[in-house]
Amino acid sequence: MELTSTDRALVAAIQNGLPLTPRPYADIGQCIGLGEEEVISALRRMLDGGIIKRLGIVVRHHELGYRANAMVVWDLPDDGIDEIGRRFSGFDFVTLCYRRPRRPPRWPYNLFCMVHGRERPAVLAQVDRLAQSCGVTDAPREVLFSTRRFKQRGPVYAPGPAIEAVS
Amino acid sequence: MTDGTNGGTEPALDPVIDDRDRAIINGLQGGFPLTETPFAVVAEDLDLHEDEVIDRVAAMLNAGVITRFGPMYHAERMGGGLTLAAMKVPDVDFEAVAAIVNALPEVAHNYARDHDFNMWFVIATESAERIPEVIAEIEAATGLAVFDMPKIEEFYIGLRFEA
Numbered sequence: 001m002e003l004t005s006t007d008r009a010l011v012a013a014i015q016n017g018l019p020l021t022p023r024p025y026a027d028i029g030q031c032i033g034l035g036e037e038e039v040i041s042a043l044r045r046m047l048d049g050g051i052i053k054r055l056g057i058v059v060r061h062h063e064l065g066y067r068a069n070a071m072v073v074w075d076l077p078d079d080g081i082d083e084i085g086r087r088f089s090g091f092d093f094v095t096l097c098y099r100r101p102r103r104p105p106r107w108p109y110n111l112f113c114m115v116h117g118r119e120r121p122a123v124l125a126q127v128d129r130l131a132q133s134c135g136v137t138d139a140p141r142e143v144l145f146s147t148r149r150f151k152q153r154g155p156v157y158a159p160g161p162a163i164e165a166v167s
Numbered sequence: 168m169t170d171g172t173n174g175g176t177e178p179a180l181d182p183v184i185d186d187r188d189r190a191i192i193n194g195l196q197g198g199f200p201l202t203e204t205p206f207a208v209v210a211e212d213l214d215l216h217e218d219e220v221i222d223r224v225a226a227m228l229n230a231g232v233i234t235r236f237g238p239m240y241h242a243e244r245m246g247g248g249l250t251l252a253a254m255k256v257p258d259v260d261f262e263a264v265a266a267i268v269n270a271l272p273e274v275a276h277n278y279a280r281d282h283d284f285n286m287w288f289v290i291a292t293e294s295a296e297r298i299p300e301v302i303a304e305i306e307a308a309t310g311l312a313v314f315d316m317p318k319i320e321e322f323y324i325g326l327r328f329e330a
Contacts, residue, residue: 001244003245011238011240011245014237014238016237017228017235017236017237018199018236018237018238020221020224020225020228020236021221022204022206022207022217022221023203023204024205024206025201025203025205026203036203040201040202040203043201043238044201046238047201049244050241050244051240051241051244051245052238052239052240052241053239053240053241054198054238054239055198055199055201055237055238055239056195056196056197056198056199056236056239057192057195057196057199057224057233057235057236058233058234058235058236058239059192059196059232059233059234060231060232060233060234064184064192064232069278071280071287082320085320085322086322088322089322089323097321097322098251098318098319098320098321098322099318099319099320099321099322100251100316100317100318100319101316101317101319103314103316106283106314107253107284107314107316112251112316142282144280144281144282144284144287145280145281146278146279146280147278147279147280147281148278148279149276149277149278149279150265150268150269150277150278150279150288
């Protein structure tokens with residue numbers, strides 16, 4: 001979908017988030033000369049069109065007690081990877097699942113999924129469950145736990161979208 | 168709360184959240200209503216008062232438990248660029264390289280991971296063409312190779328943490 005100039009003004013107005021007020025859409029509208037209904041319908045259109053993935057919150061998983069943050073990478077056959085990716089993404093402990101290019105010879109992995117848990121052993125057991133669920137226990141894989149977080153935030157640029165974490 | 172531009176590790180926070188905060192987090196991760204009084208709708212679902220939901224969301228934003236409240240955009244559909252990049256950084260250079268990478272406004276997330284590929288970060292740019300430029304800038308500034316691993320396909324799930 002194409003963004004209208006109204007959409008762009010709205011995106012810019014809420015790039016740092018929605019107002020924490022009882023009528024947030026009316027308050028945004030007042031800043032950019034739109035009515036409450038116009039703001040709601042423009043946001044609805046951008047949600048339906050996939051420009052906005054969702055409206056809500058981003059939490060810092062670490063602060064919620066999810067101290068074990070693993071990026072699990074797999075070297076899977078290209079012809080079966082879609083089915084496996086879909087199955088992995090159905091597990092509630094998998095928070096993100098992407099197919100990415102291999103970078104041979106040093107990086108043979110083509111499926112990435114994030115598994116967050118409170119403790120490392122639990123995360124490793126969940127990774128085993130994933131492998132067993134798809135019969136890929138023999139496929140090469142590695143579990144990369146994060147050891148430090150340097151940055152976690154949306155990017156800063158105008159008209160500044162915040163994006164979902166992809167790592 | 169950090170401004171996200173520091174080169175070092177973010178301060179360890181130890182915020183105290185209670186059951187009502189957890190209920191609000193869990194309720195909001197599924198989405199925020201597009202109605203005239205969305206906080207009132209959320210509050211009713213949780214059997215709380217509208218003002219309390221607003222106050223608690225504000226407090227959790229201030230404490231850094233919630234980092235963002237609002238729309239999550241699909242960067243590529245906005246015309247932007249988005250990729251995951253990895254580097255193999257010698258331990259002795261790690262802090263200096265992290266400072267260089269984190270100083271770039273296009274770097275949205277950066278994690279150290281226990282692997283030969285020990286630095287993993289997200290690059291998000293206003294235009295897709297800018298991605299290779301940012302990668303070239305990092306390679307020039309650090310003298311290290313940056314491995315670009317853009318997504319080919321996303322197997323969709325909501326980003327959701329049970330609080």
